[in-house]
Amino acid sequence: MGPLDQLPPEGWTSGPTLADLIPSVSAALGYGQGRRFEIPDSHTVVVLMVDGLGDVLLQENSVFAPTLTANRSATLRAGFPSTTATSLTSLGTGLPCGEHGILGYSFAPRDLDPDITHTLNTLRWTLDTADGRDAGAFFPPADVQPMPAAFDELGQAGAGVTVLMAGDFRGSGLTRAAYGNPTDYRDASSPAAVRDHLREILAHGDQGPRLIYGYLPQLDAAGHRWGPGTPEWRERLRDIDDLVREVIDLLPPGATLLVTGDHGMISAGRRIDIDTSPELTERVRAVAGEARIRHVYAEPGQASRVREVWEAELDGIARIATREQAVDEQWFGAGTAAHVVDRIGDVVAVPYRDTLLTRSLAEPLETIMPGHHGGWTVAELLVPLIAATG
Structure with a gap:
């Protein structure tokens, strides 16, 4: 292998x-x-x-x-x-x-913020991006x-x-x-x-x-x-x-x-920029994760359509799964707590081999980095x- x-x-x-x-x-x-x-x-x-x-x-x-x-x-x-x-x-x-709930570099703690007002960058503990505002008051560590x-x-x-x-x-x-x-x-x-x-x-x-x-x-x-x-x-x-x-x-x-x-x-191998691909951001409220795994949070009632579009656009490039599939296949461990399930994207995308799903506008520094991780x-x-x- x-x-x-x-x-x-x-x-x-x-x-x-x-x-x-x-x-x-x-x-x-x-x-x-x-x-x-x-x-x-x-x-x-x-x-x-x-x-x-x-x-x-x-x-x-x-x-x-x-x-x-x-x-x-x-x-x-x-x-x-x-x-x-x-x-x-x-x-x-x-x-x-799946039990402790820190689902990656960033995600939406939907159990604490159902409207997805913000995503949480867990490495910096900031709101939305690595250089965002301190997230401690909005997402206390002991609650997350x-x-x-x-x-x-x-x-x-x-x-x-x-x-x-x-x-x-x-x-x-x-x-x-x-x-x-x-x-x-x-x-x-x-x-x-x-x-x-x-x-x-x-x-x-x-x-x-x-x-x-x-x-x-x-x-x-x-x-x-x-x-x-x-x-x-x-x-x-x-x-x-x-x-x-x-x-x-x-x-x-x-x-x-x-x-x-x-x-x-x-x-880094091939880079696919989500932020300059309108088809990948249509009907999407937020995109979190990092270049090697993305959590995609759809607008209400649009999860199925978002999944269809991401599957069509990234066919052969990334594994696309629904939240339910990711839980059933135990991506995040043998048991995923109910409040953690809420944090998983409506669609989860994991690129194959060395491909990256970048965000040039939201993550300019991360986008140009030559070394990456997060995938499987x-x-x-x-x-x-x-x-x-x-």
């Missing part, structure tokens, strides 16, 4: 997924059961989330990441859509998006994503939980939706800062049980700006590999390091699990 081939529906969630990771970590720390990974009992587990680290990309660029490659232990499914906001919330709650965060549950059970992320992310809508309210939050905006914090924390040895979570966005940013596999992208991959090598050396006995990604990435190809959905012990 090639990197641009799509996984069959049963492959989107079969086998271990990102949603299984933190419950397995909790079991390794002595809290609960349900360990789906071979994680040894540990007093400390360090989880590093490398945004954009796909399994296909790692294998294709293994020479630039010898430490990651040597310690690669498994392949996980990121879940669908294969995008940051969805995956981080699945990691942080232990649930597929009401399920408990595993980080909070671990802390309440008695484990120490430390989060290493850029200070700008502290208290953001997505941070609250995915991770709850971590009390030990340390500003770490670069791989070097993550390393320095880990050196300080791990020097004290067994202070467990504790989870230390670090988030690294640099690889994904390079993929969007320059493209995956480019020299600039490989430079960031080398930096991550150097960090992981140093962290492995820092691990005390009884500590475990886990490294994974939230999605992979593909290079092997390159987007599969992420590695790297494991090492002290």
Whole structure:
């Protein structure tokens, strides 16, 4: 199966997924059961989330990441859509998006806003677009994503939980939706800062049980700006590999390091611009999602006609499904909560291979990016699990 081939529906969630990771970590720390990974009992587990680290990309660029490659232990499914906001919330709650409700880069929370006054950009937590107004008052994170965060549950059970992320992310809508309210939050905006914090924390040895979570966005940013596999992208991959090598050396006995990604990435192929295609916007109230998966919200009573037009215009280019089809085929997980069903577009479009459904007017920056994700190809959905012990 090639990197641009799509996984069959049963492959989107079969086998271990990102949603299984933190419950397995909790079991390794002595809290609960349900360990789906071979994680040894540990007093400390360090989880590093490398945004954009796909399994296909790692294998294709293994020479630039010898430490990651040597310690690669498994392949996980990121879940669908294969995008940051969805995956981080699945990691942080232990649930597929059909249960936690963060259905992608953007969507219309129709259960909270039946008239679709706005769509929600979940990555920035803004109204309608990435540079829109703050959405916190209109769409409070706790209303959009009401399920408990595993980080909070671990802390309440008695484990120490430390989060290493850029200070700008502290208290953001997505941070609250995915991770709850971590009390030990340390500003770490670069791989070097993550390393320095880990050196300080791990020097004290067994202070467990504790989870230390670090988030690294640099690889994904390079993929969007320059493209995956480019020299600039490989430079960031080398930096991550150097960090992981140093962290492995820092691990005390009884500590475990886990490294994974939230999605992979593909290079842009054919672009079809929704905003300059009148036939694709006729009878449509809103278009959300991103270039690799679109939620289309029809005017009242027009869903069937919108589906017919999108099927005709994108025949052989994208898979078009109704909301009911997407739920029946378990696109968003085995069980989709009733309020989450309302958030799915009346029509859902997923382009085949490397095609993009762009929006040049509403999303000018996203439209020109060379690297994308969100779809269901092997390159987007599969992420590695790297494991090492002290």
